[in-house]
Amino acid sequence: MEDQGAEIAQLREWKSQWFPNKGSAVNMKLxxxxxxxxxxxxxxxxxxxxxxxxxxxxxxxxxxxxxxLAMAQDAIKKARHPEIVAFSKKVIAQQQEEISTMSRWKKEWKPGTP
Structure with missing residues (x-):
């Protein structure tokens, strides 16, 4: 959770630096x-x-x-700033690791067992 908070802070800082006059962007079509x-x-x-x-x-x-993962992969293909590409690669590695961990837990944990 701390990592995610730091990531959000970094993204906000880049946005205010690079695009100070742009409003919030929420696009469910991404x-x-x-x-x-x-x-x-x-x-x-x-x-x-x-x-x-x-x-x-x-x-x-x-x-x-x-x-x-899908959003980060798209960013790698389309981003102009190399910081976004590097950030997206890091996100992909972290998300894949977390997906693997949660998938393993789901297989290991059987209903009714601690």
Missing amino acids: PGMMQSMKGMSMEKLQSSQGDDFDVMFLDMMIRHHRGA
Whole structure:
């Protein structure tokens, strides 16, 4: 979480440096955005617990991370600033590692076992 906070701060700093007069940009059509949100139900997650919560949380986070991969891969192809390309490569490595970890947990954790 600390890494993500630092990443967000870095992105905000670059945006204010490079594009000081641009407003907020939220574009659900960017690669990965719709994919990362598809099928997510925060209400369903909040109302579950135990094994059901764990599985749903992992499924949602894996989907979210795959969306980040798609967005970062697109940025590598299209970005003008080399900092964005380097940042995107780092995001890809981190997200792939986290997806692997969560996928392993999902296989290892069986319902009813600690």
